[in-house]
Amino acid sequence: MTLSPLVSLIGRRVGASLVTLLFVSLAVFGIAQLMEGDVAEAILGQSATPEALAGLRAAMHLDQPAWERYLEWATGVLTGDPGRSLITGLPVWEMIAARLGNSLTLAGLTALVSVPLALLLGIVAAVKRGTAFDRTISIATIGIVSVPEFLIATLAVMLFAVTLRWLPALSSTRDVHSTWDLVRVFAMPVFSLACFVMAQMVRMTRAAVIDALDTSYAEAARLKGCSPARVVLRHALPNAIGPIANAIALSLSTLLGGVIVVEIIFNYPGVARLMVDAVATRDLPLVQTVAVIFCIAYLLLVTTADVVAILANPRLRHR
Amino acid sequence: MTAPLARIDHLRITATGEDGCEIVIVPDATLSVAPGEVLALIGESGSGKTTIALSLLGYARPGCQIAGGTIEVAGQRLDTASAEELRSIRGRTVAYVAQSAAAAFNPSLTIMAQVIEPALIHGTLDRAAAETKAKDLFRRLALPDPEGVGDRYPHQVSGGQLQRLMAAMALITDPKLVIFDEPTTALDVTTQIEVLKAFKDAVRDLGTTAVYVTHDLSVVAQIADRIAVLKGGEVQELGTTEQILFAPTHDYSRALVAAAAPRTPAVAPAVEEKPLLDLWGVVAGYGGTNHDGSPRVKILDGIDVSIRRGQVLGVIGESGCGKSTLARVVAGLHAPTAGRILLDGTPLPPVVRRRSRDELRRVQMVFQSADTALNPAVSVGAAIARPLAFYHGMDRASARAEVARLLDLVRLPAALADRLPGELSGGQKQRVNLARALAARPDLLLCDEVTSALDPVVAEAVLDLLIELRRELGLAYMFITHDLEIVRAISDDVLVLYAGRVAERVTRDGLRHGAHHPYTRLLTASVPELRPGWLEETPARDAAAAGGARMRDMGCSFLPRCPKAVDACAAEMPPMLIEDDRRIFCHRSVDTLAGR
Numbered sequence: 025m026t027l028s029p030l031v032s033l034i035g036r037r038v039g040a041s042l043v044t045l046l047f048v049s050l051a052v053f054g055i056a057q058l059m060e061g062d063v064a065e066a067i068l069g070q071s072a073t074p075e076a077l078a079g080l081r082a083a084m085h086l087d088q089p090a091w092e093r094y095l096e097w098a099t100g101v102l103t104g105d106p107g108r109s110l111i112t113g114l115p116v117w118e119m120i121a122a123r124l125g126n127s128l129t130l131a132g133l134t135a136l137v138s139v140p141l142a143l144l145l146g147i148v149a150a151v152k153r154g155t156a157f158d159r160t161i162s163i164a165t166i167g168i169v170s171v172p173e174f175l176i177a178t179l180a181v182m183l184f185a186v187t188l189r190w191l192p193a194l195s196s197t198r199d200v201h202s203t204w205d206l207v208r209v210f211a212m213p214v215f216s217l218a219c220f221v222m223a224q225m226v227r228m229t230r231a232a233v234i235d236a237l238d239t240s241y242a243e244a245a246r247l248k249g250c251s252p253a254r255v256v257l258r259h260a261l262p263n264a265i266g267p268i269a270n271a272i273a274l275s276l277s278t279l280l281g282g283v284i285v286v287e288i289i290f291n292y293p294g295v296a297r298l299m300v301d302a303v304a305t306r307d308l309p310l311v312q313t314v315a316v317i318f319c320i321a322y323l324l325l326v327t328t329a330d331v332v333a334i335l336a337n338p339r340l341r342h343r
Numbered sequence: 344m345t346a347p348l349a350r351i352d353h354l355r356i357t358a359t360g361e362d363g364c365e366i367v368i369v370p371d372a373t374l375s376v377a378p379g380e381v382l383a384l385i386g387e388s389g390s391g392k393t394t395i396a397l398s399l400l401g402y403a404r405p406g407c408q409i410a411g412g413t414i415e416v417a418g419q420r421l422d423t424a425s426a427e428e429l430r431s432i433r434g435r436t437v438a439y440v441a442q443s444a445a446a447a448f449n450p451s452l453t454i455m456a457q458v459i460e461p462a463l464i465h466g467t468l469d470r471a472a473a474e475t476k477a478k479d480l481f482r483r484l485a486l487p488d489p490e491g492v493g494d495r496y497p498h499q500v501s502g503g504q505l506q507r508l509m510a511a512m513a514l515i516t517d518p519k520l521v522i523f524d525e526p527t528t529a530l531d532v533t534t535q536i537e538v539l540k541a542f543k544d545a546v547r548d549l550g551t552t553a554v555y556v557t558h559d560l561s562v563v564a565q566i567a568d569r570i571a572v573l574k575g576g577e578v579q580e581l582g583t584t585e586q587i588l589f590a591p592t593h594d595y596s597r598a599l600v601a602a603a604a605p606r607t608p609a610v611a612p613a614v615e616e617k618p619l620l621d622l623w624g625v626v627a628g629y630g631g632t633n634h635d636g637s638p639r640v641k642i643l644d645g646i647d648v649s650i651r652r653g654q655v656l657g658v659i660g661e662s663g664c665g666k667s668t669l670a671r672v673v674a675g676l677h678a679p680t681a682g683r684i685l686l687d688g689t690p691l692p693p694v695v696r697r698r699s700r701d702e703l704r705r706v707q708m709v710f711q712s713a714d715t716a717l718n719p720a721v722s723v724g725a726a727i728a729r730p731l732a733f734y735h736g737m738d739r740a741s742a743r744a745e746v747a748r749l750l751d752l753v754r755l756p757a758a759l760a761d762r763l764p765g766e767l768s769g770g771q772k773q774r775v776n777l778a779r780a781l782a783a784r785p786d787l788l789l790c791d792e793v794t795s796a797l798d799p800v801v802a803e804a805v806l807d808l809l810i811e812l813r814r815e816l817g818l819a820y821m822f823i824t825h826d827l828e829i830v831r832a833i834s835d836d837v838l839v840l841y842a843g844r845v846a847e848r849v850t851r852d853g854l855r856h857g858a859h860h861p862y863t864r865l866l867t868a869s870v871p872e873l874r875p876g877w878l879e880e881t882p883a884r885d886a887a888a889a890g891g892a893r894m895r896d897m898g899c900s901f902l903p904r905c906p907k908a909v910d911a912c913a914a915e916m917p918p919m920l921i922e923d924d925r926r927i928f929c930h931r932s933v934d935t936l937a938g939r
């Protein structure tokens with residue numbers, strides 16, 4: 025048995041992601057160029073004279089051809105120096121680094137809460153298919169999927185911060201002094217995000233496990249005298265790993281979009297907020313770099329899921 | 344008579360339909376199995392064979408429930424047993440061998456882990472003892488590499504071997520009763536005979552009691568002591584194998600036996616000498632092409648075929664030998680990488696979209712699965728009217744009359760035109776497919792396993808219809824099947840394919856005597872005969888070589904299985920031997936191959 029076909033298969037997946045990343049960076053750069061107005065206008069305001077605008081653009085190298093600026097920026101990103109912010113003059117990387125930790129904590133906590141819970145709910149719903157429990161889960165998840173995340177966040181604020189006054193309406197990591205504070209600060213953003221992310225994950229996990237439970241080999245296992253738990257854990261789940269990994273990756277990638285909305289609503293100092301602010305001021309190096317970071321996160325998730333699915337497939341593992 | 348080991352009394356099984364109302368699957372079934380005997384359940388699909396067999400495990404498929412009657416195995420009541428009790432019976436007292444072992448093995452676990460699982464769950468053996476016993480069973484079931492096969496994963500083993508491995512899994516706990524659910528239906532004849540032999544020996548040596556579900560009477564004749572004939576979930580007739588085979592009393596049993604008996608070949612109408620279809624050196628495959636234009640995975644290699652007007656050519660060979668690919672090439676659905684296709688002497692473009700309307704009209708194809716070939720949302724009448732409008736530009740009124748005529752031609756009532764495919768039976772659907780193909784008024788009909796998805800009695804009727812149509816319309820058929828009996832019944836000439844190359848072409852009557860390719864011999868010797876004792880008389884073969892036939896780049900592909908091989912076979916392509924009514928591709932002389 026040789027591993028090389030497997031390695032080359034995985035290599036190809038990773039290679040494909042890198043190519044995708046290249047195209048995405050081009051697209052991000054292109055779209056950023058299309059935005060109305062530029063940073064010079066944003067800084068100098070509407071009353072600026074054309075001469076002043078031209079001077080500032082030259083100073084910021086905005087008069088160079090687009091492809092030159094793209095190359096400069098792309099090599100910068102690759103070498104770990106995506107340039108300086110056009111507004112603050114600070115290195116872009118420094119501005120992002122300060123916020124990235126916050127966003128990762130938010131996303132990480134959400135994933136930590138939602139993934140195990142969603143898998144559990146999905147698997148139990150699949151095993152108890154057709155029961156009241158399963159139907160409740162189905163209805164609840166459909167309900168949540170069809171509500172936009174900003175609405176969930178807003179409702180959470182109204183309920184817990186305004187009406188009940190249990191939690192602060194705005195989240196700032198500066199107020200964290202104890203574990204309790206941490207829970208209070210993160211409760212609502214994590215709750216809103218987790219609701220949304222989980223609903224999808226539960227549904228997809230349930231579908232994947234039901235598929236595996238409906239197979240002939242699951243029936244054969246039952247007819248061997250396997251207990252229901254054994255049928256699920258030993259026979260169905262190993263074959264559902266690929267689809268479940270996919271479900272997790274897809275759901276977590278919607279988390280990226282969710283983070284933007286939630287950070288804005290809770291005024292949470294993360295990268296997503298940074299990007300929204302940067303869009304307002306046309307601070308292109310910052311916008312582009314944050315966008316690329318989001319894309320990298322997305323591709324990382326999807327590629328990991330692909331690789332897990334490949335590794336979980338016995339036909340590919342054992343030729 | 345000793346007390347029965349298993350007994351089913353007035354069993355009633357129902358299902359809940361989509362609209363919530365109850366559907367009776369088994370209205371009232373009664374039968375019993377004596378210790379040490381093999382009882383066969385036989386009947387067409389939908390007759391409740393599997394449902395009744397599964398009830399002996401106290402199991403009903405999802406959506407079905409055991410609604411009445413009693414089930415008793417080895418003194419235990421199954422119909423009233425708790426889930427806990429059932430679990431301790433399944434895999435221990437009663438074991439199950441599924442129809443498709445390929446689907447019933449878990450793809451992510453090793454074979455050994457699955458084979459010994461029943462022994463471990465029921466605690467009859469510890470792991471080491473179970474593995475030793477498993478290997479012993481592998482040996483008994485004539486599996487190649489009994490020591491190592493357990494470490495493999497299901498996809499690394501052939502279908503016939505998986506079927507035997509599944510039997511090993513069932514036998515590992517020494518169950519009192521084993522249920523075999525159509526265990527050889529999915530196999531090629533040459534593989535089926537080995538599996539049957541292995542099953543029969545194991546069942547006899549271990550004194551196992553078995554219930555054997557199948558629709559194939561010749562298989563039953565080899566393995567069963569008694570037969571229960573089922574129809575509509577009821578036992579029509581129950582008797583010893585001899586009695587059912589040679590003196591069936593019930594009408595339905597008689598029809599079954601008649602359908603299984605060798606057919607008297609149809610009288611061949613005069614065939615014109617002019618070839619209708621000619622294939623010259625056709626090469627086809629999948630997975631793209633190499634630099635030299637040859638396919639990456641070669642499926643067909645150097646195929647020469649010709650069919651004359653009004654002639655029926657039977658194409659036979661084991662699964663995966665390229666039969667369907669050949670039909671798809673002729674139909675223009677799959678472009679060959681080399682070779683020529685001539686229709687009436689003029690070259691046919693290789694792909695459908697470059698063929699003219701008239702060329703399309705003259706070659707029609709009927710597929711194996713009647714279900715998927717029909718659009719479920721289009722009524723029967725509309726489906727048949729479409730080619731009428733396309734090929735013959737018929738308007739609605741004349742199309743309607745023609746649809747009625749075509750339905751009549753395939754022996755269906757004209758009223759069926761308004762129905763949707765979902766409201767038809769399998770045999771009716773296949774007739775509709777046929778009518779649709781005939782609507783084009785083709786010269787050549789490509790039939791790919793048109794009867795294999797049908798029950799024997801229904802298949803028989805469709806076959807009769809094809810024979811009549813040929814007589815009435817003077818059609819030529821390329822008739823693809825893996826069933827030698829059907830080939831014998833319908834074709835004028837037989838083309839035997841092995842691993843993508845022609846092994847032999849012979850007339851139907853020539854098939855019965857004279858020199859043959861060693862593979863043709865193997866094939867003819869593997870078709871079970873409708874009499875007990877045939878299996879025992881058939882010599883054992885090297886089980887290891889069967890299955891997984893591969894096309895060899897050099898020499899004869901049949902070499903690994905050939906009892907007559909000589910040195911030249913490995914190095915050189917077999918030459919064509921010409922004897923009056925046959926062409927054989929083999930290195931040995933006609934005399935040797937004739938056994939003279």
Ligand SMILES: Nc1ncnc2c1ncn2[C@@H]1O[C@H](COP(=O)(O)OP(=O)(O)OP(=O)(O)O)[C@@H](O)[C@H]1O
Nearest residue numbers: 629630642660661662663664665666667668669825
């Ligand atoms: N689309 C495809 N891509 C790759 N390989 C294919 C494809 N279709 C068929 N094959 C392979 O080509 C070979 C011949 O297939 P084909 O369907 O012609 O066999 P067959 O003789 O009709 O078998 P059966 O009796 O099972 O219908 C098989 O090994 C099959 O796995």
Ligand code: SF4
Nearest residue numbers: 899902905912929930
């Ligand atoms: S060519 Fe050789 S291997 Fe092939 S069938 Fe003839 S004798 Fe057997």
Ligand SMILES: [Mg+2]
Nearest residue numbers: 666667791792
């Ligand atoms: Mg086929």
